[in-house]
Amino acid sequence: MVQVAITEAITTLAEVERRFHLHRTEDEDFFAEWQSPRPKVGLEVQRSLTQLRQRYLYHRSLGSLLEGTVTLLLVSPLLAIAGLYDPPFRVRTEASVQITLDDGEDVLRGRIDVLVLQETLWVVVVEAKKNTLSAWSALPQTLAYLMANPQPAQPGYGLITNGDDILFVKLQAGEVNRYGLSRGFALFTSAAELEQVWSILHQIGSRISGEAL
Numbered sequence: 684m685v686q687v688a689i690t691e692a693i694t695t696l697a698e699v700e701r702r703f704h705l706h707r708t709e710d711e712d713f714f715a716e717w718q719s720p721r722p723k724v725g726l727e728v729q730r731s732l733t734q735l736r737q738r739y740l741y742h743r744s745l746g747s748l749l750e751g752t753v754t755l756l757l758v759s760p761l762l763a764i765a766g767l768y769d770p771p772f773r774v775r776t777e778a779s780v781q782i783t784l785d786d787g788e789d790v791l792r793g794r795i796d797v798l799v800l801q802e803t804l805w806v807v808v809v810e811a812k813k814n815t816l817s818a819w820s821a822l823p824q825t826l827a828y829l830m831a832n833p834q835p836a837q838p839g840y841g842l843i844t845n846g847d848d849i850l851f852v853k854l855q856a857g858e859v860n861r862y863g864l865s866r867g868f869a870l871f872t873s874a875a876e877l878e879q880v881w882s883i884l885h886q887i888g889s890r891i892s893g894e895a896l
Contacts, residue, residue: 689782689793689827699823702784703830705860714853714863716840716890721882731764732877736870743846747814750796753846754811757870758797761877762809765884767799771892772806774799780831795828799888805832805839806891807884812845818867819843822852826862829854840887847871849880 693699700706711718724732739756742748748756762768778798782791797809808828810821821843829839835856843850851865865883868876 685789687789689791689824692791693823693827696823699826708861708863717851717865717883722885724878735760736877748846749813750811757846765881767888771801772799782831801891804834804837808841810843814846818845818848
C-alpha cells in the first residue's frame with residue numbers, strides 16, 4: 684500500500700463517495716440537529732457574537748484572509764463562545780489522522796485543522812479555507828477525516844468555513860455510510876446567521892456531553 688496525503692488523494696466529492704462508499708441523504712430526520720428548535724441566544728452571547736462578526740468583517744474589508752487568519756479571527760472565538768473549549772471538551776489543532784482503505788489501494792494521511800473531542804469521541808471536525816476558496820471545496824476531505832472517527836458507532840460532525848460562509852456536515856458510519864449537509868450560513872448577510880451557527884454548535888456540544896454523562 685502507498686501512503687498518500689488526503690488532500691492529494693481526495694479532491695472531489697465523487698472520489699470520497701467512491702472510496703468510502705458514502706451516500707448523501709436529504710432525510711431531514713438524519714441531520715435534525717441543524718434544523719430542530721435551537722437554544723435561545725442570551726444577551727451576553729449575542730454581544731460576543733456581534734463583536735466577533737464586526738471584528739471579522741473589519742479585517743475582511745481590508746482584503747482576502749488566509750486559512751490561518753480565518754481560524755484565528757472566526758473559528759477559535761466561535762468555538763470558545765459555544766462552550767467547546769471548556770470541560771468536558773478538549774481541543775487539538777493539526778491533529779494527525781490515518782485511514783486504511785478497504786480496497787487496499789492507499790493509506791491516507793492528513794491533518795485536521797481543529798478537532799474538538801469528548802474523551803475519544805470526536806465532537807466536531809473543523810476545516811478552514813482561505814476566502815478565495817469556496818467552503819464547499821473542503822467537503823471531500825472533511826468527509827474523509829470524519830471517516831477516521833475512532834468511534835464509528837457515533838455520528839461525527841464537521842464545520843467547514845472560508846470565513847465568509849459556514850456549513851455543517853454530519854456523517855454516520857454503518858452498513859451504509861451516510862452523510863447529510865446543512866445549508867450554508869453567510870456572515871455578510873446578517874448577525875442572525877452567526878447566531879444560528881452558534882446555536883447549532885451549542886446544541887451539538889450539549890447533546891454529546893449529555894450522552895456521555
